Amino acid sequence: KQEVTQIPAALSVPEGENLVLNCSFTDSAIYNLQWFRQDPGKGLTSLLLIQSSQREQTSGRLNASLDKSSGRSTLYIAASQPGDSATYLCAVRQGGSEKLVFGKGTKLTVNP
Amino acid sequence: GAVVSQHPSRVICKSGTSVKIECRSLDFQATTMFWYRQFPKQSLMLMATSNEGSKATYEQGVEKDKFLINHASLTLSTLTVTSAHPEDSSFYICSASRTSGGATDTQYFGPGTRLTVL
Numbered sequence: 001k002q003e004v005t006q007i008p009a010a011l012s013v014p015e016g017e018n019l020v021l022n023c024s025f026t027d028s029a030i031y032n033l034q035w036f037r038q039d040p041g042k043g044l045t046s047l048l049l050i051q052s053s054q055r056e057q058t059s060g061r062l063n064a065s066l067d068k069s070s071g072r073s074t075l076y077i078a079a080s081q082p083g084d085s086a087t088y089l090c091a092v093r094q095g096g097s098e099k100l101v102f103g104k105g106t107k108l109t110v111n112p
Numbered sequence: 113g114a115v116v117s118q119h120p121s122r123v124i125c126k127s128g129t130s131v132k133i134e135c136r137s138l139d140f141q142a143t144t145m146f147w148y149r150q151f152p153k154q155s156l157m158l159m160a161t162s163n164e165g166s167k168a169t170y171e172q173g174v175e176k177d178k179f180l181i182n183h184a185s186l187t188l189s190t191l192t193v194t195s196a197h198p199e200d201s202s203f204y205i206c207s208a209s210r211t212s213g214g215a216t217d218t219q220y221f222g223p224g225t226r227l228t229v230l
Contacts, residue, residue, distance in 0.1 A: 004155075034218070043118075043205055043223035044156075089156070098144060098209060100219060102155040 002027045006090055006103035013080055014111050021075040021106045023090030028068050031097070035064050035075050036089040038105065044089065048075070052095070080110045115139055116208050118222035125196055126230055133191045133225045135206030141186035142208035146219060147179075150203040162189055196229045203227075 003026045013019055023033070032051045036044040048057045048064040050073070056065040063076040077084060087107045091100040115138040125131050135145060144163050148156040162168035162183035170176050178200075180192040189208075193200055203226055207219040 032218075036221075041203075041224070041226065044207075044221040046218065046221075049218060091156075098146075098161065098219075099158055100146075100156075102157075104153070104155045 002030075002092060002094060002101045004090055004092055004101050004103035006088075006106050008106060009104065010107040010109075012109040012111065015080060015082060017080050017110075018076070018078050019080055019108070021077070021088050021090075021108070023073040023075070023103055025071045025073075025092050025101075027094070028071050029095050030068065031093045031095045033064075033066055033073050034091045034093070034100070035062075035073075036091065038087045038089055040087075047088075077108075080108075082110045082112050084108060084110050114220040116142075116206065116220045116222040118204075118206055118225050120225060121223060122226045122228075124228045124230065127197055128195055131193045131196055131227060133193075133204055133206075133227075135189045135191070135208065135222055137187045137208040137210075137220070140208075140210050142189075142210055143186065144209045145183055145189040146207045146209075147181060147189075147191050148205045148207070150205060150224075156205060159191075193227065196227070198229045201227055201229045 005024045007022045034049045035047045050057050050066040061078040066073045087105040089105045090103045117136045119134045147159045150156045159174045160168045160170045168181035183189040205224040207221045209219045
C-alpha cells in the first residue's frame, strides 16, 4: 500500500528565503507525482506535475524534483513571499491506476 | 479551461438529515469523478471513484449506503450524505478527469464543500 510522507509538517520562514519541502513515498511504481497548494478552507491548486520519466519541472519560482528510485520528491521555492503562505500537498498516482495518494501536507508561513 | 465547481460551498445541517453535494465540470466532459474527504490537519482521503453511467467504486471502510454517489452525466456527479451525524462533519472535495487519446488526464479539483452536522 502506497504511503506518502511530507516533512516538515509546518515551516515558518522570513520573506525572501529559499526553502525546500520534502515528500517521500514507499512504492516507487508511480505514474506521476504532483504538488498542490491549498489555502485555508479552499480546494487544491495544481502547481507542478512530474511524470515518472522526468527528473524535474519548473514553474516560475517553483522547482520540483523527482527521484523515483529512492522514493523522494522536493519542492523548491525561491525568494519566498507572504503570498506563498499555504499548505503544500504532495500526491502520487500509481501506475495502472487513476487514484491519487496524498501526503498530509506542509503548512508554510512566510513572514513579512 | 478544466474548471470544476462544487455546490454548496458550505452547509450546516441537523443530525439525521441528508445532504446532497454537487460536483460539476464546467468546460469539459469528465469521464471519471472522484470524491475525497479531508479532516482538519489531515490528508485528503479518497472515498470513491465514479464513472458516468456506472456504479461508483468505494474505498475500503467507506459505507456505500451512507455516501450515495450518482454520476448521471459527463458533467455532473453528486454525493449524498444520508442520515448525517456529527462525525460526518468534514471538508468534501471532488475532482474530475477526462480521457484524451486513450490516456487519462490529470485530476482537476473543485473548491470543496464544508459540511457541519449539528
